[in-house]
Amino acid sequence: MAVRTFPASSRESVVEFVKNLVRYLPLSKVLKEKLLFYGKMGFWPNFDEPRTFSEKINWRKLYSSNSVYIRCSDKLAVRDHVRQKIGEQYLIPVLYSGDSITAEQILELGDNIVVKANHDSGSTCIIEKNTPEKAAEVAAKVQRMLKTDFGRITNQWWYSKIPRRVYVEKMIPGDETGVPCDYKFFVFKQPDGQPSRILIEIDYGRGTSNHHRTFYDGERNIVEHLGQPIQIDDKPNLRTPFPGIDNYDEMKQAVLTLAEDFDHVRIDMYEAEGKIYFGEMTFSDGGGRSRCHPHEFDYVMGDLWMLNREPGGPERPDGVESNSPKSKAEQMLRATHRNIRTLAKKSADTISAGFERTLRFFSLPYAMVCLVEWNECKRNPILVFWDHLYIFFVLKYFPDNYASCRLWEVDRKEWKYYYGTGYDPRAIRRRSRKVMKPEYSIVFEDKEVCYHLCESFNLPLPVQYGAISPEDDFAETVRDIFKNHDAKRLVIKLVDGAGGKGTCIVQKEPDQLVVRQISDPTRAIMPENHSVSSRAVIQEWVNQHPDVSRLSGRALNTVRMVTMLTPEKDVIVIGAYIRIGIGSNFLDSGNHGGVGARVDVETGRLGERTSDGRGRAIPFKPDAHEKVSDVVLPDWEEAKTLAVRVQKLFGPFNRFIGMDIGFSENGPVLVEVNDIFDCGRFESVTGPILKNEKVLKACQKYGLITHNRLK
Structure with a gap:
């Protein structure tokens, strides 16, 4: 069945209709501007305490009265x-x-x-x-x-x-x-x-x-x-x-x-x-x-603008005030007015958060029915539902980690030490506000920017040959790289891709180049028949250490290591687990069939249990070992040193990151740095992160704890 789409002119007509509808509805000016702003910019603005250039323009429109x-x-x-x-x-x-x-x-x-x-x-x-x-x-x-x-x-x-x-x-x-x-x-x-x-x-x-x-x-x-x-x-x-x-x-x-x-x-x-x-x-x-674009430049322009918050009168940058009694009185009145507006905004935010939690509440049956593995969970369904309510109302996060962390097997007294999901919108916003400024998100979301930043820090990285766009000749680009460099295999990642989206590899087999896509790694296609959907970086495939290749020689098996920079500027290695590719997959993530095993932070030895992306136990026998726990990762102390160094360097951008480290024959290499990572998946393999007293104290100081049991 063919998919019908609106022509561009029709889409523009629909957009214009919606804009006019909002303009002429009986709404307040502030709400109209916020709705129009959200529809165009894609994020909900803060006009009372504006930070971006766009928000400050709207503050001027709404609150200034300079004749x-x-x-x-x-x-x-x-x-x-x-x-x-x-x-x-x-x-x-x-x-x-x-x-x-x-x-x-x-x-x-x-x-x-x-x-x-x-x-x-x-x-x-x-x-x-x-x-x-x-x-x-x-x-x-x-x-x-x-x-x-x-x-x-x-x-x-x-x-x-x-x-x-x-x-x-x-x-x-x-x-x-x-x-x-x-x-x-x-x-x-x-x-x-x-x-x-x-x-x-x-x-x-x-x-x-x-x-x-x-x-x-x-x-x-x-x-x-x-x-x-x-x-x-x-x-x-x-x-x-x-x-x-x-x-x-x-x-x-x-x-x-x-x-x-x-x-x-x-x-x-x-x-x-x-x-x-x-x-x-x-x-x-x-x-x-x-x-x-980049969106963060809106913040840069906003920082240049020393906005005069006085609604009328001659404009003055912040810090240059009139000393007249009338001006002082006006400033006090306006400060009171701003405080009232701020209080009203907080009330509105509370209502908005309450509405969002109401929607999440009605999703609880989905978490219980669809996410819990009932062939493994033998707990009474009524008690399981009660567990979900306890997490939602007492621990105050959405319980989509109940199944992956197998909380039915864990003493309820220990549940308070689980940070919870990393993909709950409220958790993401909370972490972003507390440990990372929004304008720094591009450092992590754009792989090209992140790579060049890491390169400037002189960190060990995979060799990168450049970037490619959809309009570039894919076949000609990759053939030139193989011709001019001693590369045997390339990996191509979308600059803004997450979870391996759009990743492919190009390799010599045996007398020609072929492309294998993550969607179907068993199917080889010619470079002439492939293109990238958006801008992508081209890197050489890491020549993996033999001890790590024995786990799975087809995928690059990376260690996800989570670190935190404390308020005292100390770095904590919170935990680590290795992702192992399964079958013909060349990616190791759980989204693509990979399994994870806990890594002992002190010794680098792998744990016995292996699980998939949903936390289900998956029996796995390495290519060259009797069991996973026989494996000790090579150069583990170097890997930890690298993780600490990365967190210190990225501390000004984000104080709570997850990084992927690969193991080459020449030592550990930094493959990726992530600002938002799946805490639920991480804790399903490594255990509750708040059990570590240092992590708990740092999270308390940063205001990352959602419930009162640990505050």
Whole structure:
């Protein structure tokens, strides 16, 4: 049966319908903005205590009342402001302005003109060749815009206060596309007299299929974050060098002069034929809903903005306060107002958390019926259900570890020492807040970024030959690697893949190259018939130590080691277990049929019990041993030393990580570093992590304990 999908135009229509529905529903402005923000950005915002650039834009929209925004957002009134600040010479000549305009008036103004409304964004009409038809079309569009309350639709109140007018400018010369180069200066005032910080966005090829943009700093250097180009709303960033203009310093000084009254403003400038022109001032770039990649750059821009939290009056960066009694009284009143809002927000968060727990409560039958292995669990089903209720209400986490950790065999007094699942949304958020800043998640989620960071730390790593994208020729890329390097086997991992998703290997067999996918490792396909679904890294397969290969020679058998950096800056190796590939699988994870065995942290000896990803006991006989417990991992002390070193180096990013370590003939190698790992799976093999007193004390200090039995 064929799968039906919406065409792109239909999807866009549906999205626009939903956005308009939210805008016109009888909801509060704050809730509307949060819903629209979530729909575009993919995460629930915090407008009361904003951290990202996008959240701070929305704070300005919702809570600021600075009347200067009205004057400076009015594209006609702002000309007087520019004239006073930097001079008439930077203004584009205006050919007409009025309350309305007719097609005849537009036609009389001739060719190469730009028609705009003064109270909105996006209504610009460029007329290169003026005709009666074009003039009528533009006049009709402008009349519609003059009837539209742009400020109410976008919740940017200052636009609603602008008297609506239409005006016509002379078109300034453009590049080969006919459009002049637009320099968007994001200016952030800094406290204590420090120089303002500047970011510059330049769009290239606007109006063409090759529309792309690049970000620069105030010194015209290309800005990247963690080695990645900055992309806004999915527009490509081709790392285009800054245009070679001679009057950049003059342009920059003009911008700084215009921006000196604001904690943040975006100022658009043009350069044409050696002359600089002012474009506009914007106080809510993208309406506060511009998607940023990497997402963490939204936090970087937010950190640059020293947001003045006073709703009205002259803007001042944090730390620069007025000493007048009236100002002090206002500050006290506003502080009280903020405290009330914070209290209301906490109440709303409590309600939201309660709703989420209600949904999780109704999932308890699933955990009991579908996750428990009833052929192994001989406990009375009524008592099992009671156990689930105890974990949910007393220990306060979702009991999907009940089956994998075989808690029916464990004394209930010991249950409090289990941290619980690592994939419960509440547990993930709690850990992220307490031990990792959200902006650092890219360090762990992007394998390319993580590898280069580890490389800079001089950690032992698999050889990496680069990265490949879907548009690259897969066959040509891998053949070149085998031709130019002494590689026998390659492993290709998606940059953002988790749990082995999309992983494949390429190897010589015996006179040709073949690709084997994780979805069907027994099937060999030619490189010409394969491609990656998204950007992926290409690494050489680790030449595994013979003692570890005897467990399973087909897979790279890695040790999952979990560590914690305590508040006292000591590193605890919490525990470890080895993942062993089974059958024809070349991956060792439980998601792909692998089994796990506990590793004694002191000696490196494997435990007797082997289990699958759901904690079920799976009898396993190694390739060259009588039993698993005969195996002692080679270079175990080196592996522990490596784990401690990794945790110390990654401590500024995350104080509670799980890493995968492989064992090569030359010693341990770091294969992967994870910020979110499955605690339920880990504890099903190694036992409860809170049984370790040092771990318990650290978790208590970090606020990671959910229930009162150990607080």
